[in-house]
Amino acid sequence: MEKNMHTVTWSMHIFVTIFNLLQLQVFTLADRGTYVPSENIVINCGSSASEVTEYDGRNWTGDASTTKSSQIAEAPGIPVSVPRVPYKTARIFRSQFTYTFNVTPGPKFVRLHFYPASYLDMDVSKAFLSVTAGNFTLLHNLSVSLNTDYFHVAYLMKEFIIHVSGSTLELTFSPSSNATAAFAFVNGIEVVSMPFSLYFRCLNAPLPLVGHYPALYYICNDTAMETLYRLNVGGDQITPKYDTGTMFRTWEEDDPFIFGGDKGIEPINMSMPISYANGVPPYAAPKDVYRTSRSMETFKAGLINLNFNMTWFFPVDSGFKYLLMQVLIQ
Ligand SMILES: *[C@@H]1O[C@H](CO)[C@@H](O)[C@H](O)[C@H]1NC(C)=O
Ligand SMILES: *[C@@H]1O[C@H](CO)[C@@H](O)[C@H](O)[C@H]1NC(C)=O
Numbered sequence: 667m668e669k670n671m672h673t674v675t676w677s678m679h680i681f682v683t684i685f686n687l688l689q690l691q692v693f694t695l696a697d698r699g700t701y702v703p704s705e706n707i708v709i710n711c712g713s714s715a716s717e718v719t720e721y722d723g724r725n726w727t728g729d730a731s732t733t734k735s736s737q738i739a740e741a742p743g744i745p746v747s748v749p750r751v752p753y754k755t756a757r758i759f760r761s762q763f764t765y766t767f768n769v770t771p772g773p774k775f776v777r778l779h780f781y782p783a784s785y786l787d788m789d790v791s792k793a794f795l796s797v798t799a800g801n802f803t804l805l806h807n808l809s810v811s812l813n814t815d816y817f818h819v820a821y822l823m824k825e826f827i828i829h830v831s832g833s834t835l836e837l838t839f840s841p842s843s844n845a846t847a848a849f850a851f852v853n854g855i856e857v858v859s860m861p862f863s864l865y866f867r868c869l870n871a872p873l874p875l876v877g878h879y880p881a882l883y884y885i886c887n888d889t890a891m892e893t894l895y896r897l898n899v900g901g902d903q904i905t906p907k908y909d910t911g912t913m914f915r916t917w918e919e920d921d922p923f924i925f926g927g928d929k930g931i932e933p934i935n936m937s938m939p940i941s942y943a944n945g946v947p948p949y950a951a952p953k954d955v956y957r958t959s960r961s962m963e964t965f966k967a968g969l970i971n972l973n974f975n976m977t978w979f980f981p982v983d984s985g986f987k988y989l990l991m992q993v994l995i996q
């Protein structure tokens with residue numbers, strides 16, 4: 667694995683709760699208790715007003731100024747199912763444009779929000795963009811409309827996990843080509859810090875490289891990751907407002923990812939009290955993640971049911987390494 671600064675390791679984070687297994691010490695972290703992010707920056711790109719949203723309670727700052735290389739625009743005819751903040755307005759780029767954020771050094775979530783629309787009467791299917799964060803390439807030649815069409819969704823959110831070593835974070839957006847008609851856009855940007863050792867535990871937490879035993883892999887400050895799937899097994903979607911640790915993560919339901927008909931059974935008791943085990947900080951995952959699960963039936967005479975397999979199916983790109991994280995309960 668090259669660990670040069672220009673390499674992006676896109677990783678997958680599947681948060682799975684599995685019933686009746688021992689606590690996996692994934693979250694034995696130095697940080698204890700609650701977590702309050704030192705940065706929680708939310709930008710409503712292209713908007714002239716700052717607005718507190720109903721769904722996450724944050725004050726999304728407008729950034730309406732136009733510049734030589736960018737314009738602002740509104741999405742025409744946005745459906746009611748699409749949150750107006752941050753998707754109604756956008757910043758349109760015809761050449762390279764950099765957002766500079768003053769931050770504390772450390773690991774950050776960077777979330778980019780996109781809603782494909784015919785801004786300024788332009789053909790959104792012609793918009794291809796690349797995004798860098800310092801020396802990391804986060805997106806290369808992304809077409810928002812191809813992605814939303816493929817996944818049958820109205821809008822797109824891309825979440826990255828990077829480590830910032832200095833006191834500024836530069837996010838640079840550029841159209842993929844320098845052709846005169848080329849353009850790109852972005853609707854919303856979030857920069858949210860996270861506990862130091864949530865992912866970047868480097869030499870303290872070697873990870874097994876599946877299929878390459880006994881090789882180990884280390885996630886250090888020079889690794890960048892993209893979250894592909896974060897699932898609440900057997901439960902409903904948990905929106906950013908209800909995430910623990912004020913990190914505003916989204917936990918999706920896992921039903922669409924179950925392969926085949928065997929979904930196990932879903933023992934649900936939403937009034938079950940949850941106490942975080944020793945070594946598991948509450949910000950690891952919200953309590954509701956632990957309250958639902960899938961089980962391959964109950965243990966029978968100490969044996970787990972061997973009559974079927976439960977399989978989750980995740981489309982991924984080849985050429986990257988993937989990290990699978992589980993949040994387990996006892
Ligand atoms: C939201 O932020 C803007 C700009 O920083 C500020 O003027 C406004 O008072 C804030 N609104 C609330 C409800 O905090
Ligand atoms: C990673 O960055 C943190 C600061 O965010 C620093 O304390 C630590 O020493 C760095 N680790 C390495 C291996 O550079």
Ligand SMILES: *[C@@H]1O[C@H](CO)[C@@H](O)[C@H](O)[C@H]1NC(C)=O
Nearest residue numbers: 671672800801802830831832
């Ligand atoms: C980015 O890469 C350049 C050239 O490889 C290097 O000099 C610089 O220190 C790097 N910047 C950061 C923030 O790592």
Ligand SMILES: *[C@@H]1O[C@H](CO)[C@@H](O)[C@H](O)[C@H]1NC(C)=O
Nearest residue numbers: 794806807808809841842843
């Ligand atoms: C970007 O992707 C499009 C569609 O796949 C392709 O036609 C175009 O050549 C790509 N541009 C770059 C700069 O890679």
Ligand SMILES: *[C@@H]1O[C@H](CO)[C@@H](O)[C@H](O)[C@H]1NC(C)=O
Nearest residue numbers: 761762840841842843844845
């Ligand atoms: C566009 O032009 C700029 C400035 O000449 C250059 O740095 C950049 O690499 C070009 N981008 C592409 C995709 O050709």
Ligand SMILES: *[C@@H]1O[C@H](CO)[C@@H](O)[C@H](O)[C@H]1NC(C)=O
Nearest residue numbers: 933934935936937938939940
């Ligand atoms: C749910 O959990 C609570 C608290 O442990 C318990 O009192 C209740 O009987 C449980 N309900 C079911 C249906 O198991």
Ligand SMILES: *[C@@H]1O[C@H](CO)[C@@H](O)[C@H](O)[C@H]1NC(C)=O
Nearest residue numbers: 928971972973974975976977
């Ligand atoms: C479950 O998966 C294992 C490993 O792929 C396989 O050996 C076994 O036959 C499967 N069991 C069933 C019931 O399909």
